[in-house]
């Protein structure tokens with residue numbers, strides 16, 4: 001292993017004493033032959049009681065280089081360090097008593113003012129509260145500062161990204177009322193709190209600093225809450241209950257285990273709980289990953305986002321598990337990879353969620369279009385035109401402005417169907433709809449009321465003008481034959497017109513227009529009839 005900057009191989013030896021004798025005895029060398037070499041430079045302390053560790057230099061670290069003892073990823077651990085020839089220890093911890101605010105939360109740093117001669121040792125009394133190993137190294141002060149600055153920059157970027165995505169998710173939830181956003185926000189906040197508890201930034205947050213300093217279980221609780229919230233989010237996001245009910249049941253069982261672990265965490269700080277929590281986390285992640293793979297196989301779009309966001313987290317959690325059980329050390333990049341994985345995962349899921357909502361909106365718009373517009377003619381459907389007529393009538397009454405309706409029906413349409421077939425009948429309807437609609441203003445309403453009946457609503461229009469419009473519609477059809485599949489077909493319309501009377505309902509207005517249409521039919525077809533309310537009789541034009 002190289003000391004960056006100094007470009008000098010770490011010539012150190014780490015050993016552990018499985019006991020907690022008095023410091024004077026240890027410093028006097030009474031226990032020196034009972035220290036067992038650790039094999040590498042990882043302080044992997046599993047005992048809950050304080051244990052002694054010894055770091056011995058194989059070659060010298062001169063005082064001129066301002067060497068510093070560095071214990072990376074200390075998390076919640078508390079350490080007392082005896083510098084060579086010093087009878088008093090230097091206490092160090094990220095949170096609580098022993099904080100050193102002159103360095104970042106990357107590591108516990110203790111200066112070695114007199115350097116460390118070959119064969120000289122530094123003694124550490126370690127009270128481990130987390131099972132992840134701390135890596136010991138000796139770095140020149142300049143290197144410590146450089147790495148601290150990089151650490152602060154990285155952590156600030158990552159934690160700020162998570163906080164921003166969480167706030168955005170909260171805003172989306174408030175605006176759209178979509179529960180997934182709230183679950184995503186909760187997940188990110190719990191992950192953020194988990195990271196700042198173990199990463200040490202909690203020491204800068206009033207309230208949280210005291211909580212974490214006094215109780216190492218706080219971070220674990222946040223971790224478990226994050227697992228619950230993220231499982232809830234993912235189940236909701238993938239619609240797991242509907243799409244993969246079996247996996248949903250397994251995930252629910254997993255959530256119950258997490259809830260049980262939360263209860264256990266309230267009563268004990270045993271490291272086994274951390275291992276159990278990580279096992280449950282891995283099981284939960286495996287279920288979610290399986291659901292993602294199945295969803296992706298079924299071409300469920302959101303499953304792809306899920307895989308994209310959770311594959312790195314899955315791999316990192318597996319690596320962290322391996323670190324916990326001692327299969328490998330805890331390399332420096334893992335300190336950053338884990339939070340970056342959280343932040344990127346949150347970002348990708350946020351994008352995925354927006355994509356899902358966009359898709360839902362497109363589906364809803366399409367369904368609403370289908371419900372509003374008739375596929376054959378492009379006119380409004382009957383329920384849609386009726387609703388719009390009702391609203392137009394209310395608005396006309398309120399504003400005391402005129403409104404008229406035109407009702408028309410294709411003459412002898414049944415005959416066209418019978419003689420030329422249904423498809424030609426369809427084409428006839430389509431062409432008639434096109435020709436008539438082209439004669440209307442953009443704000444006139446045009447709807448298919450029945451098989452070959454069309455209702456036109458003309459806002460701001462009195463009967464006289466409406467009769468003119470109706471005549472225009474009629475002539476647009478009978479002015480020249482319709483050309484369908486090389487055939488020329490003559491068609492005509494019978495039209496009824498009525499103007500809205502004072503306090504009249506939409507239904508009554510329609511009845512009068514229908515009566516006028518009936519009058520056109522019985523008067524010989526291919527004509528326009530207006531229903532003149534005041535004279536209570538029909539006018540034929």
Ligand SMILES: Nc1nc2c(ncn2[C@@H]2O[C@H](COP(=O)(O)OP(=O)(O)OP(=O)(O)O)[C@@H](O)[C@H]2O)c(=O)[nH]1
Nearest residue numbers: 409410411412413414415417422423425426451452
């Ligand atoms: N091709 C086609 N025919 C339809 C559609 N909807 C309804 N029809 C037919 O349209 C015909 C409507 O006939 P009516 O309006 O009752 O009678 P008509 O032959 O037009 O006679 P008059 O209205 O008295 O002039 C019926 O035969 C329906 O089967 C459709 O979407 N496509």
